[in-house]
Amino acid sequence: MITKAQVKHIRSLEDKKNRLESGEFVVEGEKMVNELIHSEFIIKEVFALDEWILRNANKLPKPIAVHVITDFELERISFLSSPNQVLAVVCLKKDKEVVDSNITLLLDSVQDPGNMGTIIRIADWFGISQLVCNGACADPYSPKVVQSSMGGIFRVNIxxxxxxxxxxxxxxxxxxxxSLNGTPLNEIGKIQAGIIVIGNESKGINEELLNRCTHxxxxxxxxxxxSLNAxxxxxxICHSLLC
Amino acid sequence: MITKAQVKHIRSLEDKKNRLESGEFVVEGEKMVNELIHSEFIIKEVFALDEWILRNANKLPKPIAVHVITDFELERISFLSSPNQVLAVVCLKKDKEVVDSNITLLLDSVQDPGNMGTIIRIADWFGISQLVCNGACADPYSPKVVQSSMGGIFRVNIxxxxxxxxxxxxxxxxxxxxSLNGTPLNEIGKIQAGIIVIGNESKGINEELLNRCTHxxxxxxxxxxxSLNAxxxxxxICHSLLC
Known part of the structure; x- marks a missing residue:
């Protein structure tokens, strides 16, 4: 069962302001919640169909509030077009820098949530442990970004x-x-350490930041x-510089 | 002005079946229609705000039906979340192979319209003149694919x-x-001619097709x-093999 107040709270987590205020965000679906369980994130509560709970209750860290809900209730709280068994409310991590990160991806005002999620997935694929976002970026903890990161959000430090x-x-x-007028990527060899800077979808990298970059x-x-999609x-760029 | 029948017809072009039956598809927005005008596609009719017509009427090929519509009417026919001045109904081209294409991109059941549009944009960036799609691919002429191709749909033969x-x-x-278990991309040099094969978002390339590929x-x-997004x-892959 789920209360009206719980529904209202979960739906409110679509907005960044509410996520920051409550310190929580949403993770959905069997696969994502399974990866979440094995991550460092702290799960606050889980809302799931009884079939999911039967299969997974023993995998959940304790103590944790688990609520059995119906298909209809899941539809009310889900941000997915096809709700998938389970939704978890998760605590945001404290912003902390990875000290020994060789490669960092720095995003300057990447605003499309789909791009943000896909970029987190790329960082995860290439083993980039840290992603730096400025204030104008799409929020990595919005439901859409979390889902399109395909689990990358649990492994890449933001x-x-x-x-x-x-x-x-x-x-x-x-x-x-x-940028659009630099050294052709294939003329630069493999790098061991570096900060890769990606700019906004239509304006590219802010001029001051661009001038500050060494390459x-x-x-x-x-x-x-x-242009190409961001x-x-x-x-x-990651493939060319890292492989 | 726009008639009810015209609104109904344009809205019907969201579906592949109706596009194939009428031989028509939709292109929207100032930038896209400007690129359309300079392409080989035949425009059937244009629906636009008077400010757009004032600026562009002399650029349109003749004879062509141009309808002045209001903001409200544009909203009724547009597939965009922010309708943008003009919508054109365009004739589908006859399916024809590019004979002297050195590089071909062959898509096996790429089903997400966003991916399809982005792939057409990639082909356009790397000068790949031809894209081959099987029947299970997202239709390249759906409104969403056309718009996300960022004009690539006018330059890449499909x-x-x-x-x-x-x-x-x-x-x-x-x-x-x-695929996920082939030769690392960076061990293969630049190619002069070839067919690059990309598979479905979750299943990859169909086994029979995969076995038929030389690399x-x-x-x-x-x-x-x-995995990575398709x-x-x-x-x-295009950057690594072509640059």
């Missing part, structure tokens, strides 16, 4: 910080800005498109 | 064909299947993600 400030604090590490890299354009560009 | 049949017809050309390529995984993988 730090909220001004890009220039971060670069200033790590001035000994080379930084690679993705300017470009994906060669062989055809006529004006997540696709991130994937190409 | 061919609807069974993948195995296409490979059989081009058996002299090497084919590169994207099996993999994006090295350095972290923990289970469009991101396409971008990485």
């Amino acid at each position: 730090l909220f910080k001004n890009g220039i400030e971060f670069l200033n604090q790590h001035s000994a590490i080379p930084s690679y800005a993705a 300017n890299v470009t994906i060669p354009k062989l055809g006529n498109a004006e 997540a696709v560009a991130t994937g190409i | 061919l609807f064909k069974n993948g195995i049949e296409f490979l059989n017809q081009h058996s002299a050309i090497p084919s590169y299947a994207a 099996n390529v993999t994006i090295p995984k350095l972290g923990n993600a289970e 469009a991101v993988a396409t971008g990485i």
